[in-house]
Amino acid sequence: xxxxxxxxxxxxxxxxxxxxxxxxxxxxxxxxxxxxxxxxxxxxxxxxxxxxxxxxxxxxxxxxxxxxxxxxxxxxxxxxxxxxxxxxxxxxxxxxxxxxxxxxxxxxxxxxxxxxxxxxxxxxxxxxxxxxxxxxxxxxx
Numbered sequence: 001x002x003x004x005x006x007x008x009x010x011x012x013x014x015x016x017x018x019x020x021x022x023x024x025x026x027x028x029x030x031x032x033x034x035x036x037x038x039x040x041x042x043x044x045x046x047x048x049x050x051x052x053x054x055x056x057x058x059x060x061x062x063x064x065x066x067x068x069x070x071x072x073x074x075x076x077x078x079x080x081x082x083x084x085x086x087x088x089x090x091x092x093x094x095x096x097x098x099x100x101x102x103x104x105x106x107x108x109x110x111x112x113x114x115x116x117x118x119x120x121x122x123x124x125x126x127x128x129x130x131x132x133x134x135x136x137x138x139x140x141x
Contacts, residue, residue, distance in 0.1 A: 003042050012050050015104050019053040019111040026080040028061045028073050036094040040077035043095060047103070053111060081106045083113060099138060 004012065027044040029037040041058050048056035059067050061076045071080050073090075081089040081103070087110060095103040109116055117125070 002046060003039060004046055009046070009050060012047065012104065016047075016051040016054070016107065019051055019108065021053065021083055021111045021113055023054045023107050023111050024080075024082050025054060025056045025107075026071065026082065027056065027058045028064075028068055028071075028076050028078045029058060030061045030063075030076060034061075034076055037077045039096075040079065040094045043100070043103075044079055047107070054107065079103075081110050083110050087115075102138075 002009075025044045025048055027041050029041045031037070044056050045058070048054040061068055061073070061078075068074075071078075071086070071090075073080075075092060077093060079091040079095065080086065081091070089106050089110065091099065091103060091106075093099075115122075
């Protein structure tokens, strides 16, 4: 049974209509003892089906440890939003509620190859001397 209804699918399809570049959604899941893994994989698959610019890849966290390690995935469910390069965008947990909107925005930004940051912000960030790991934590609403 689909996660999104017909009305929601049409709205998301419109949101994704302007994508310019290819996007890959890489999902890590497993069947045993994983809250929301099945639902997260289903969301990723359904979103990818709404645009010819999006492809989804689903991996088993336990069986595909080498691929999970390549993406530095240490917990599940996890989803990577990337293009021909990995921008480091990760979603942990199910992207539902407000997080679903964040997933769609990440897809749009990655497709455009543009962070949306202002030139001043980019200039300030260029002064960083070492890698920075930025985490945004949200709770379901």
